[in-house]
Amino acid sequence: xxxxxxxxxxxxxxxxxxxxxxxxxxxxxxxxxxxxxxxxxxxxxxxxxxxxxxxxxxxxxxxxxxxxxxxxxxxxxxxxxxxxxxxxxxxxxxxxxxxxxxxxxxxx
Amino acid sequence: xxxxxxxxxxxxxxxxxxxxxxxxxxxxxxxxxxxxxxxxxxxxxxxxxxxxxxxxxxxxxxxxxxxxxxxxxxxxxxxxxxxxxxxxxxxxxxxxxxxxxxxxxxxxxxxxxxxxxxx
Numbered sequence: 001x002x003x004x005x006x007x008x009x010x011x012x013x014x015x016x017x018x019x020x021x022x023x024x025x026x027x028x029x030x031x032x033x034x035x036x037x038x039x040x041x042x043x044x045x046x047x048x049x050x051x052x053x054x055x056x057x058x059x060x061x062x063x064x065x066x067x068x069x070x071x072x073x074x075x076x077x078x079x080x081x082x083x084x085x086x087x088x089x090x091x092x093x094x095x096x097x098x099x100x101x102x103x104x105x106x107x108x
Numbered sequence: 109x110x111x112x113x114x115x116x117x118x119x120x121x122x123x124x125x126x127x128x129x130x131x132x133x134x135x136x137x138x139x140x141x142x143x144x145x146x147x148x149x150x151x152x153x154x155x156x157x158x159x160x161x162x163x164x165x166x167x168x169x170x171x172x173x174x175x176x177x178x179x180x181x182x183x184x185x186x187x188x189x190x191x192x193x194x195x196x197x198x199x200x201x202x203x204x205x206x207x208x209x210x211x212x213x214x215x216x217x218x219x220x221x222x223x224x225x226x227x
Contacts, residue, residue: 032212034213034214036153036214043203043205043217043218043219043220044153044203044214044217045217046208046213046214046215049208049210049213050210055215087152087153089153089213089214091210091212091213094167094212095155095157095167095168095169095170096155096157096169096170096171097143097155097212098155099152099153099154099155100152101152102152102153
């Protein structure tokens with residue numbers, strides 16, 4: 001099973017600043033990584049797939065990068081609606097499909 | 109528009125079984141996998157497996173092998189997940205999610221179903 005490790009667990013950022021979230025895979029997953037956003041009481045929402053392709057309707061301030069074992073989600077100029085928990089997921093080796101433990105982006 | 113609507117919350121005793129349904133609309137049901145993902149209170153996301161609604165083929169995470177059954181009824185565009193021999197740590201919100209064109213990325217999600225296991 002591939003283990004996905006996200007860091008940091010919590011990120012405190014001021015509105016308008018940049019947030020950089022990391023995700024590391026225990027072995028290469030090529031570019032088969034997706035990122036999801038989850039707000040309290042809601043289902044997750046797909047943000048990024050293929051490591052860097054934005055899903056439909058996702059704004060340009062959200063970008064994904066990386067390949068192999070190291071991946072990054074960057075949110076430039078954080079808006080109020082961006083404060084949430086973010087999960088990475090690998091879909092290169094399965095079953096199972098595996099998620100990272102999540103990064104909570106909170107208001108500083 | 110694509111929608112996945114799940115059945116309501118359940119309370120079960122340890123050792124019992126639970127069935128959660130997921131009704132799809134707004135797209136061709138047989139064209140996309142349906143995945144099941146669960147989230148324990150305050151915890152992260154855990155993939156349980158998926159079903160191919162076209163063939164009925166399934167793939168379960170090893171952790172749930174022998175306890176989970178995923179099925180579908182194409183006549184009503186509904187997928188169902190049954191988990192048996194429930195334990196207290198099965199208490200979680202259970203989500204169904206549609207697999208995207210790549211099958212293994214979840215592009216649309218149901219609203220979630222809370223299953224509480226308590227004696």
